[in-house]
Amino acid sequence: MSLDIVRSGVELELAARVVELVRRQAGPSAEAEVVVRHDAEALTRFAVSMIHQNVADAATTVGLRVHLDGRTASGSTTVIDAAGLQGLVERTIAAARLSPPDVTWPGLTPPTPLHQSAGHHGSGTRSGLDFGFDEATARSTPGERAERVRDFVRAAGGLETAGYCRTTYTSAAFANSAGQAVEGRTAEAAMDGIARDNGADGVARLASGRLADLDGARLGARAAAKARAGQDPIELAPGRYEVVLEPEAVADVLDNLAIFGFNGKAYAQKQSFAEIGADQFDPSVSLVDEPLGSRAEHAPGLPFDDEGTPRDWLVLVREGVTKAVAHDRTSAAEAGAESTGHASGSSRTWGPFPTHLRLEATSAATEQVLPPAGPGDPTAESARPLVAHMERGLLITDLWYTRVLDQKTLVLTGLTRNGVWLVENGEVTRPVSNMRFTQSYPQALAAGQVLGIGSETVLLPDRWSGTRYAAPALHLASWNVTGNASG
Amino acid sequence: MSHFDEASAAVQAALDAGARYADCRVMLRRTESMTARDGDVEELGSDESAGLGVRALVGSSWGFFAVPDLSDAAARAAGRRAAEIARASATVPGPPVDLVPSNAVEASWASECEIDPLGVSLSAKGDLIVGATAAAKEAGADLAEGVYQIWDTRKWFVSSEGHRIDQHVRECGAGVTASAFGDGEIQRRSWPSFRGQYGTSGWELVDSLDLIGNAPRMAEEARALLSAPLCPTGETTLVLGGEQLALQIHESVGHAIELDRILGWEAAFAGTSWLDLRKLGSLRYGSELMNITIDPTIPGALGSFGFDDEGTPAAKRDAVRDGVWVGVLAGRDSAAVAGLDYAGSVRSDGWARLPMVRMTNVGLEPGPHSLDEIIAATDDGVFMDINRSWSIDDRRLNFQFGCEIGYEIKNGKLGRMVRNPTYTGIGPRFWQSMDMLSSESVAWGTPNCGKGQPGQVGHTGHPAGPARFTDVRVGVRG
Numbered sequence A: 001m002s003l004d005i006v007r008s009g010v011e012l013e014l015a016a017r018v019v020e021l022v023r024r025q026a027g028p029s030a031e032a033e034v035v036v037r038h039d040a041e042a043l044t045r046f047a048v049s050m051i052h053q054n055v056a057d058a059a060t061t062v063g064l065r066v067h068l069d070g071r072t073a074s075g076s077t078t079v080i081d082a083a084g085l086q087g088l089v090e091r092t093i094a095a096a097r098l099s100p101p102d103v104t105w106p107g108l109t110p111p112t113p114l115h116q117s118a119g120h121h122g123s124g125t126r127s128g129l130d131f132g133f134d135e136a137t138a139r140s141t142p143g144e145r146a147e148r149v150r151d152f153v154r155a156a157g158g159l160e161t162a163g164y165c166r167t168t169y170t171s172a173a174f175a176n177s178a179g180q181a182v183e184g185r186t187a188e189a190a191m192d193g194i195a196r197d198n199g200a201d202g203v204a205r206l207a208s209g210r211l212a213d214l215d216g217a218r219l220g221a222r223a224a225a226k227a228r229a230g231q232d233p234i235e236l237a238p239g240r241y242e243v244v245l246e247p248e249a250v251a252d253v254l255d256n257l258a259i260f261g262f263n264g265k266a267y268a269q270k271q272s273f274a275e276i277g278a279d280q281f282d283p284s285v286s287l288v289d290e291p292l293g294s295r296a297e298h299a300p301g302l303p304f305d306d307e308g309t310p311r312d313w314l315v316l317v318r319e320g321v322t323k324a325v326a327h328d329r330t331s332a333a334e335a336g337a338e339s340t341g342h343a344s345g346s347s348r349t350w351g352p353f354p355t356h357l358r359l360e361a362t363s364a365a366t367e368q369v370l371p372p373a374g375p376g377d378p379t380a381e382s383a384r385p386l387v388a389h390m391e392r393g394l395l396i397t398d399l400w401y402t403r404v405l406d407q408k409t410l411v412l413t414g415l416t417r418n419g420v421w422l423v424e425n426g427e428v429t430r431p432v433s434n435m436r437f438t439q440s441y442p443q444a445l446a447a448g449q450v451l452g453i454g455s456e457t458v459l460l461p462d463r464w465s466g467t468r469y470a471a472p473a474l475h476l477a478s479w480n481v482t483g484n485a486s487g
Numbered sequence B: 001m002s003h004f005d006e007a008s009a010a011v012q013a014a015l016d017a018g019a020r021y022a023d024c025r026v027m028l029r030r031t032e033s034m035t036a037r038d039g040d041v042e043e044l045g046s047d048e049s050a051g052l053g054v055r056a057l058v059g060s061s062w063g064f065f066a067v068p069d070l071s072d073a074a075a076r077a078a079g080r081r082a083a084e085i086a087r088a089s090a091t092v093p094g095p096p097v098d099l100v101p102s103n104a105v106e107a108s109w110a111s112e113c114e115i116d117p118l119g120v121s122l123s124a125k126g127d128l129i130v131g132a133t134a135a136a137k138e139a140g141a142d143l144a145e146g147v148y149q150i151w152d153t154r155k156w157f158v159s160s161e162g163h164r165i166d167q168h169v170r171e172c173g174a175g176v177t178a179s180a181f182g183d184g185e186i187q188r189r190s191w192p193s194f195r196g197q198y199g200t201s202g203w204e205l206v207d208s209l210d211l212i213g214n215a216p217r218m219a220e221e222a223r224a225l226l227s228a229p230l231c232p233t234g235e236t237t238l239v240l241g242g243e244q245l246a247l248q249i250h251e252s253v254g255h256a257i258e259l260d261r262i263l264g265w266e267a268a269f270a271g272t273s274w275l276d277l278r279k280l281g282s283l284r285y286g287s288e289l290m291n292i293t294i295d296p297t298i299p300g301a302l303g304s305f306g307f308d309d310e311g312t313p314a315a316k317r318d319a320v321r322d323g324v325w326v327g328v329l330a331g332r333d334s335a336a337v338a339g340l341d342y343a344g345s346v347r348s349d350g351w352a353r354l355p356m357v358r359m360t361n362v363g364l365e366p367g368p369h370s371l372d373e374i375i376a377a378t379d380d381g382v383f384m385d386i387n388r389s390w391s392i393d394d395r396r397l398n399f400q401f402g403c404e405i406g407y408e409i410k411n412g413k414l415g416r417m418v419r420n421p422t423y424t425g426i427g428p429r430f431w432q433s434m435d436m437l438s439s440e441s442v443a444w445g446t447p448n449c450g451k452g453q454p455g456q457v458g459h460t461g462h463p464a465g466p467a468r469f470t471d472v473r474v475g476v477r478g
Helices: A010-026 A082-098 A142-155 A216-228 A247-261 A264-268 A329-335 A381-388 B004-016 B072-089 B122-138 B211-226 B242-254 B332-338 B371-376 B427-432
Strands: A031-047 A050-068 A071-077 A160-176 A181-197 A200-208 A239-245 A287-289 A314-318 A357-359 A392-406 A411-424 A427-432 A436-440 A450-453 A458-461 A468-471 A474-483 B021-037 B040-058 B061-067 B106-110 B143-159 B164-181 B186-191 B197-199 B234-240 B292-294 B317-321 B362-364 B380-392 B398-410 B413-418 B422-426 B434-437 B442-451 B456-464 B467-474
Touching: A010 A031, A010 A050, A010 A082, A010 A160, A010 A181, A031 A142, A050 A082, A050 A142, A050 B072, A071 A082, A082 B040, A082 B122, A142 A160, A142 A181, A142 A216, A142 B072, A160 A216, A181 A216, A181 A458, A200 A216, A200 A392, A200 A411, A200 A458, A216 A411, A239 A247, A239 A381, A247 A287, A247 A357, A247 A392, A247 A411, A247 A458, A247 A468, A247 A474, A264 A329, A381 A450, A392 B380, A411 B380, A411 B398, A436 B398, A474 B398, B004 B021, B004 B040, B004 B072, B004 B143, B021 B072, B021 B122, B040 B072, B040 B122, B061 B072, B122 B143, B122 B164, B122 B211, B143 B211, B164 B211, B164 B442, B186 B211, B186 B380, B186 B398, B197 B442, B211 B398, B211 B413, B234 B242, B234 B371, B242 B362, B242 B380, B242 B398, B242 B427, B242 B442, B242 B456, B371 B413, B380 B467, B398 B427, B422 B427, B427 B434
Parallel strands: A050 B061, A071 B040, A239 A392, A357 A468, B106 B164, B234 B380, B362 B456
Antiparallel strands: A031 A050, A031 A160, A050 A071, A160 A181, A181 A200, A239 A474, A287 A314, A287 A357, A392 A411, A411 A427, A411 A436, A436 A474, A450 A474, A458 A468, B021 B040, B021 B143, B040 B061, B143 B164, B164 B186, B164 B197, B234 B467, B292 B317, B292 B362, B380 B398, B398 B413, B398 B422, B422 B467, B434 B467, B442 B456
């Protein structure tokens, strides 16, 4: 990315201009909401220990939703000259007029100030726009990303490596015809890589608001240590196993709980397991959605959603009791609740869900002091106290290709990836080949099933979308392994 | 209006900045979609996107940059940025990069389209989708959902080798789903397919689906599933419907034969492949009934095009012949690494994304049987169809699929409906057990194939008909 992309005020002016265009063409009764995003993403990808794909793009997208005479339509464009904006407005108004009535239209967000509570976190200033914004990350260069990749590759000590180093920058604004007008910006960096040793893979993954926090050498060494510890795996029979999930695996659990469980539309349509007020999880489990960041961390998301609703912390589970689900204005109206600031461009179709979920870590003071890890120990530091308490079970690094078999009970099938080990008497004894599991995630976290939660939370990027998870390691009483490498 | 000039300017700028090869895609895409629920429109959206993406090869390092600005100045700046990024790639270099030859053609291509999907009135399209959900709701669905999607893409491709190709691809499709809520579970039935059927076609494809006519049956079957017995557990003979077999092909053959995966270029995310290039031409993938082709020339199929996004003309090629693995999906650089002499399977998801190896139409050639004959020849087994879930490991070996509906097969006849049917297996073992294959092939479209970082969504086609497999583990549960 270059210096010219870091700006403010541009998107808000553009959003206001489009609102005014709608007013002129459709009259004062038209309801309009406009989201303008300038996204710049750069991703340096490596495989077979070389940079093989190195990409960047920067684009401004204008999204418009119009509600006119009881009918709704939306549209977007990347063509932001006068003709492009005019075309967007004309097309969207015409679509609204031709559309069948929209009986679920929830109305516009009234003028509402942004929450300032997280503005003092991170390294940024308390401007209401920044929320820990790191300008150096937004201005990062291809060379800076390539250096981190080089460090990762070198630290793997000759093992084959693959992965990426990514930086993203978003400057965005929202305006609607009810007078709501807000803006914000965010930047994030992430690195995700594997090392490969004779069929065994090890992984290291980290997200941060600051590219400077990403140490390629440290991540590469960790991935390589795991790969080396995975040689000559044994195959275990299917069955129920006690497990310690490392943070990368826990992120998958959080991802699926968020998308299918704490989804306001799924909840309203009775397709979610969530029951507000019910004891659905072990008392040690507390889940929070934190788009504005937490403690010393940056804000990973914008301070408002695509309907202009200010974002804030949202407690989803407190000490095992389900407290809330995520809503946009449509699902909130259907559920008789308030929007929680989780509207997106597709939330009316797929439902609003949390995108910055944190599983609260336990207090470090409750954990025992362990001797230093041995040189070949593949266990993540944050998982070591949990492994020490496991008499016999599995240490699982990562989960892969998890898909829902039954949404209501949230039974998923998937596979382990990037390292599994047998643990006996509190120590890692043998690597194990990857296995398939079929498991209800809420049941895995139910009362009595959570034997321990790590004291260190790791920030992890989603491997596909722009979401982010804060995950400690997790010790569970039972995980249903339904297949192994033999079938 | 042509955009060859902007693409040429970007390519020239990349060459001037030190690239030894460059190409550029200018793409204009309009999309439209509508979702409906229980007889009401839920969401109607239309999007427009325009921009260019430049790929530059400096030495043996690639760079890519994309902008949504089609001015001459922006195109030249993008070309320079792509070269700059390529130079940064040399920080962690690899072996020399070659490209297999591609004739520098000047050409134009358009997909077949009788009824322009964007020309059909919104009210007519809305009446169809809303009507289908209303019909399902009236027939007893607790939740009825419908969707149509349209993509209209124009692109201009220029390379430093002299390619100048413009293409106009129109794609659309639609579907309806009925859900029934029981005590702690949900059953779902979809027509004609999970998320609908899609193709490089005009609205005539959607008209042919008869969504409103089939919606009530979906509701009735979803409700019947709530009280149906669970799918039996154990090893048995499995008969798959064509729609489910299409996704089986996609996941356990299509992705496995992607050359970038085989070479390790996707190892960290999408994964690798169990296939070893040294066994190309000799490895037994499946039974002798298994003939898989890579064919982007099929009219109307979702993975069809005139030229791929490297300018290679569409051509049919064998991937598996008589059960033996003989071909891959390749790009110009990956083919050169592998020592192959063909490419033609590289595509990008819009102007802002790097072209990469993608499936086109990867499908099973028809067999000698009919579904009725397959059922009649089966003494004991399970029939499953319409995908509900899919999962496969990062080498494309260990898979598990769930289907919406199943039926017991007893003494050559379909028996009781069974709910929550699932099956699992290991790819080559599964394909080698295929002993009957139907001639009733349909080119099913998959509009949601995810791959790459940053993420790209690909549109692929999979001709497939019903088939029978022996000794398959079914009824896997949590």
